[in-house]
Amino acid sequence: MKKYIFPALAIAAMMVSCNKQSPKMDDQPAAASGEGMKIAYVEVDSLMTQYNFAKDYSVTLQKKSNNARNTLNQKGNALQAAMANFQQKLNNNGFQSREQAASQQAAIQRQQNDLQELQARLENELASETAKFNEALRDSLQNFLKSYNEDKKFDLILSKAGDNILMGNKKLDITQDVINGLNKRYKPTAKPAAEKAEEKKAEEKKAEEKK
Numbered sequence: 001m002k003k004y005i006f007p008a009l010a011i012a013a014m015m016v017s018c019n020k021q022s023p024k025m026d027d028q029p030a031a032a033s034g035e036g037m038k039i040a041y042v043e044v045d046s047l048m049t050q051y052n053f054a055k056d057y058s059v060t061l062q063k064k065s066n067n068a069r070n071t072l073n074q075k076g077n078a079l080q081a082a083m084a085n086f087q088q089k090l091n092n093n094g095f096q097s098r099e100q101a102a103s104q105q106a107a108i109q110r111q112q113n114d115l116q117e118l119q120a121r122l123e124n125e126l127a128s129e130t131a132k133f134n135e136a137l138r139d140s141l142q143n144f145l146k147s148y149n150e151d152k153k154f155d156l157i158l159s160k161a162g163d164n165i166l167m168g169n170k171k172l173d174i175t176q177d178v179i180n181g182l183n184k185r186y187k188p189t190a191k192p193a194a195e196k197a198e199e200k201k202a203e204e205k206k207a208e209e210k211k
Helices: 042-049 052-091 098-152 177-186 191-208
Strands: 039-043 156-160
Touching: 039 177, 039 191, 042 052, 042 177, 052 098, 052 177, 098 177
Parallel strands: 039 156
Antiparallel strands: none
16 A cells, blocks of 8 residues: 655745726727836746745745645554554454454544545645635735835736746846845744644654654
């Protein structure tokens, strides 16, 4: 039986912001008036690796993913051992009756069902937490850009992720400006009591293993 491995965390954020109000039906595009549009872009990859909020939350998500994976692997190993023990007793006529064998087989089936339910629950919890992070990141960026653009007056601010923008003049790149502004605003919150307790428990376990 293969080990249960928690799926790798994938975090993706696509952010597009423009603080202009939606044009009315009789409004004309900027280009039509002879005034070129003022455009800028933000590098999403740089934002994810340099914005302190994104870095802190990514660490939290990775810890949750690792904990879930370890829990599933431990329970998967226990299930595998139970199945191997059952098969060995079955091969060696180790059961006193068919009823005893059926009872142990049913117990293993329940153990397997519990593991599958646990895996589904942990996956859903991590997916929900990831969605919460993406929403918070998007809101944080959009709120900042709304304030930032009061002076800059950009008509359009694009997100550059991978090769979705094939070419762009570096003069249009406001990534570092945005990151600096976001980090200046960011105030890390204290770790929840549950997370602190979990970290303390892990440290105590490591210390015990070293003895």
